[in-house]
Amino acid sequence: QVQLVESGGGLVQAGGSLRLSCAASVRGFSDYRMGWFRQAPGKEREFVAAIRWNAGSVFYAGSVKGRFAISRDTAKKTVYLQMNSLKPEDTAVYYCAASTVITSVVAATNAYDYWGQGTQVTVSA
Numbered sequence: 001q002v003q004l005v006e007s008g009g010g011l012v013q014a015g016g017s018l019r020l021s022c023a024a025s026v027r028g029f030s031d032y033r034m035g036w037f038r039q040a041p042g043k044e045r046e047f048v049a050a051i052r053w054n055a056g057s058v059f060y061a062g063s064v065k066g067r068f069a070i071s072r073d074t075a076k077k078t079v080y081l082q083m084n085s086l087k088p089e090d091t092a093v094y095y096c097a098a099s100t101v102i103t104s105v106v107a108a109t110n111a112y113d114y115w116g117q118g119t120q121v122t123v124s125a
Contacts, residue, residue: 001027002114004096009119012086016123020081022096022116026053033099034079035112036070038092038121045095047107049081059106064090086123093118 008020026032035050049070050059058070069082079096097112105111 001025002029002098002100004098004114004116006094006096006116006119009094009121011122011124013124014086014088016086017082017084018086018121019083020094020096020119020121022079022081024077024079024096024098026077026098026100026114029100030054031102033102033106033112034070034072035097035099035106036079036081037095037097037109037112038090039095039118040089040092043092045109047109048094050099050106051079052102061107083121086121088123088125090121091123092121094121 003025005023031054033052036048037045039045047061051070067085072079095118096116098114099112
């Protein structure tokens, strides 16, 4: 059983920061991968970042590397996405996702089997 609830979206000016949170209830799996994706209007959902729950190893899309940071708090069962130096092109609905079957595929949407409801991030110029 997996439940994911995102929070922390909002409106921010270009150059600003936001932190997204994903409260993750993942039962019955000893290890899994958590990911953040985003979808802008008229565009496909795209990978942003991922973290392996046990090992903490992280992966980033090239477009956010150096600006965004994914982390997790195992005690709070929460995944975070710290977003700095935000740009208008970062505007999108951001989704938290869980992959309960660990493979070498990290960035594909079909590698994740559970999704949150999404949170809107809007970056004004």
